[in-house]
Amino acid sequence: MAEKKHSIWVFGDYRNYFQNRVTLQLLSRANDLAKMIDAEVCATVFGHEVDEWVGEYIAHGASKVYVCDHPALTFYSTDIYVVLMERLVRQYGPEIILVGATSFGREFAPRLAKRLKTGLTADCVGLDINDEGLLVQTAPAFGGSLLTRIVTPEKRPQMATVRPGVFQEIPHNYQAAGEIVNVPLPDDLPGDRIRLVSSERQAAREQKLGDASVVVCGGRGMGSRKKFRNLYELARVLGGEVGATRPVVYAKWADEDALVGQADKHISPKVLFSFGISGAIQHTAGIKNAGFIIAVNKNPNAAMMKMADVAIVADAGQVCTALIRELKKRIRS
Amino acid sequence: MLKMIVCMKQVPMVSDLPWDPITGTLTRGAAEGMMNPACKHALEAALLLKEKHDGHITAITMGPPSAEEILREAIALGADRCLMVSDPKMAGADTLATSFTLARAIEIFCPDFDLILCGCHTSDSETAQVGPQLSEELDIPSIASVESLELREKTLRITRVSDHFLETLEMDLPGLVTIATGRFIPRYASMAGLGDAFQDPGILTVGARDLGLDEHDVGLKGSATRILDIFTPVGRKENIVLTGAPKKIVEELFERFDDAIGSVIRKDLKAEK
Numbered sequence: 161m162a163e164k165k166h167s168i169w170v171f172g173d174y175r176n177y178f179q180n181r182v183t184l185q186l187l188s189r190a191n192d193l194a195k196m197i198d199a200e201v202c203a204t205v206f207g208h209e210v211d212e213w214v215g216e217y218i219a220h221g222a223s224k225v226y227v228c229d230h231p232a233l234t235f236y237s238t239d240i241y242v243v244l245m246e247r248l249v250r251q252y253g254p255e256i257i258l259v260g261a262t263s264f265g266r267e268f269a270p271r272l273a274k275r276l277k278t279g280l281t282a283d284c285v286g287l288d289i290n291d292e293g294l295l296v297q298t299a300p301a302f303g304g305s306l307l308t309r310i311v312t313p314e315k316r317p318q319m320a321t322v323r324p325g326v327f328q329e330i331p332h333n334y335q336a337a338g339e340i341v342n343v344p345l346p347d348d349l350p351g352d353r354i355r356l357v358s359s360e361r362q363a364a365r366e367q368k369l370g371d372a373s374v375v376v377c378g379g380r381g382m383g384s385r386k387k388f389r390n391l392y393e394l395a396r397v398l399g400g401e402v403g404a405t406r407p408v409v410y411a412k413w414a415d416e417d418a419l420v421g422q423a424d425k426h427i428s429p430k431v432l433f434s435f436g437i438s439g440a441i442q443h444t445a446g447i448k449n450a451g452f453i454i455a456v457n458k459n460p461n462a463a464m465m466k467m468a469d470v471a472i473v474a475d476a477g478q479v480c481t482a483l484i485r486e487l488k489k490r491i492r493s
Numbered sequence: 494m495l496k497m498i499v500c501m502k503q504v505p506m507v508s509d510l511p512w513d514p515i516t517g518t519l520t521r522g523a524a525e526g527m528m529n530p531a532c533k534h535a536l537e538a539a540l541l542l543k544e545k546h547d548g549h550i551t552a553i554t555m556g557p558p559s560a561e562e563i564l565r566e567a568i569a570l571g572a573d574r575c576l577m578v579s580d581p582k583m584a585g586a587d588t589l590a591t592s593f594t595l596a597r598a599i600e601i602f603c604p605d606f607d608l609i610l611c612g613c614h615t616s617d618s619e620t621a622q623v624g625p626q627l628s629e630e631l632d633i634p635s636i637a638s639v640e641s642l643e644l645r646e647k648t649l650r651i652t653r654v655s656d657h658f659l660e661t662l663e664m665d666l667p668g669l670v671t672i673a674t675g676r677f678i679p680r681y682a683s684m685a686g687l688g689d690a691f692q693d694p695g696i697l698t699v700g701a702r703d704l705g706l707d708e709h710d711v712g713l714k715g716s717a718t719r720i721l722d723i724f725t726p727v728g729r730k731e732n733i734v735l736t737g738a739p740k741k742i743v744e745e746l747f748e749r750f751d752d753a754i755g756s757v758i759r760k761d762l763k764a765e766k
């Protein structure tokens with residue numbers, strides 16, 4: 161195979177492989193981008209006994225994997241991974257590096273970018289190549305009500321983090337061939353300045369909301385915890401589940417389980433009611449697959465209202481109460 | 494004495510920012526500034542440490558002159574000293590240039606710090622990058638998204654949730670943490686305290702020259718990224734708008750969409766004739 165001009169690297173974040181497929185999603189998008197700039201798609205895997213992930217990444221579109229497999233890398237370490245990655249980047253000079261916006265990735269990527277003195281765009285919701293061959297990174301701005309397109313014109317590599325769920329992974333192909341480059345652990349690595357006292361995996365939560373066919377979502381515009389609780393009554397009457405935006409969860413009007421958005425939960429109800437939600441991209445990323453959307457907001461220009469089938473310009477609390485009353489009247493069984 | 498630095502940023506007050514739907518540009522002048530919420534949490538964490546460990550807090554911001562207000566607020570809440578990094582040349586800085594500039598200011602004006610606290614992210618640019626990048630720039634250890642912290646001698650023990658793992662970590666000072674929102678509920682400044690803070694003249698303001706920085710190192714010129722444009726995500730639906738009294742709206746909703754909704758919840762929603 162002819163040598164490619166460039167390479168696009170995807171950082172292999174395998175720690176929650178079965179719940180979090182962001183690395184595979186990035187490999188998929190990297191393959192699209194690679195066609196536009198004549199690049200090969202590479203993954204990096206740091207850890208101990210990581211063959212399984214190396215195989216997975218090749219099966220999902222990596223044509224080369226740089227692997228550093230060593231007992232010293234058993235636990236994720238930002239300090240060590242950053243130094244290791246920096247050295248590899250300096251040696252091989254990738255054009256683009258993509259990192260999943262997991263908690264780890266969001267700490268790792270900025271520090272790597274700083275060491276490489278290059279730009280980094282956080283939480284991209286779109287990646288493309290423009291006429292000049294630059295990576296165009298679309299990211300939310302100003303609380304997610306707007307999108308902005310960002311490039312890194314001169315510095316290399318061009319770096320972006322991407323939230324899970326933005327791109328679709330390519331189905332696995334275990335026949336796919338990939339080259340494995342074994343990277344020895346450098347013996348002059350500086351030590352980890354952070355000591356791990358303990359690390360416990362938290363139980364995965366039940367995903368009832370994710371499967372519900374009717375969801376009633378509420379945001380800060382519900383005004384108070386008391387009014388927000390009315391949404392539970394509405395959901396009960398509709399036989400649905402309640403979802404919430406982040407400010408609502410922070411204010412403890414709803415449990416963390418109820419959070420809907422790119423970070424935590426994607427829902428795909430056939431009918432979605434949205435009350436007092438502005439429609440920040442971090443939230444709407446989680447409702448991309450919703451069917452019929454009814455949004456209530458005082459502000460007719462809110463982004464949420466623009467993406468609704470029915471946009472109700474009114475007080476969210478009042479419409480909720482009116483809906484409960486009207487439904488109880490109409491459901492006569 | 495525990496010497497702390499809290500980095501804070503002024504951000505627009507509202508989340509529904511006034512923007513021009515036709516040109517897609519922001520009318521930023523209309524939005525008032527406030528202390529970024531996560532920075533308030535960081536300040537709260539510092540104040541709690543100060544109460545326990547005989548601490549001293551320097552609040553630092555880089556921003557336009559109006560950002561001085563949040564430093565005043567920090568004083569009212571209990572910060573001891575303020576540093577305002579402000580220079581027209583610094584406008585348009587990305588996180589690379591911001592962390593670079595903050596690091597130089599810290600090296601010159603508070604080099605003997607023990608702990609730097611940042612918010613985990615800002616509500617306007619949301620990158621969550623400045624904290625980790627600042628720690629690289631100063632070559633000190635850092636931990637992001639900290640939920641609780643406890644200091645013993647010069648060792649900081651923290652807990653946080655990271656990708657479904659509940660972690661307990663330790664770091665020797667000097668170091669940097671970014672504070673997760675959610676814990677460290679910020680206290681309120683008393684009106685009297687705020688009044689006093691606005692009398693207090695003691696805010697040190699420094700520009701690029703005071704930091705020995707060339708204009709090519711700071712602001713837009715010192716940044717690696719460029720913004721091509723800002724736009725509003727487009728809608729995709731027919732978008733029927735209903736207005737009026739809630740009761741009337743709800744009736745109209747069911748008149749028109751009783752089948753669409755009823756078929757999903759498997760109920761007959763036709764009004765009784």
Ligand SMILES: Cc1cc2nc3c(=O)[nH]c(=O)nc-3n(C[C@H](O)[C@H](O)[C@H](O)COP(=O)(O)OP(=O)(O)OC[C@H]3O[C@@H](n4cnc5c(N)ncnc54)[C@H](O)[C@@H]3O)c2cc1C
Binds near residue numbers: 381420423438475508
């Ligand atoms: C890294 C990151 C990740 C994030 N992840 C998520 C996520 O997963 N999920 C998430 O939801 N958010 C997430 N966010 C936050 C997101 O950016 C928004 O801040 C959030 O979704 C806004 O919630 P909201 O719509 O409830 O509040 P606001 O933006 O404050 O909107 C309230 C809305 O209610 C309307 N309103 C006010 N009063 C009334 C009334 N009486 N009647 C009717 N309408 C009224 C207002 O016009 C406004 O449109 C994330 C942010 C960041 C930085």
Ligand SMILES: Nc1ncnc2c1ncn2[C@@H]1O[C@H](COP(=O)(O)O)[C@@H](O)[C@H]1O
Binds near residue numbers: 556588614624
């Ligand atoms: N201009 C600034 N001046 C001081 N601190 C800042 C500035 N920008 C960001 N920070 C700090 O970095 C944190 C994260 O910001 P960001 O990376 O923009 O999301 C903030 O909560 C602040 O603590």
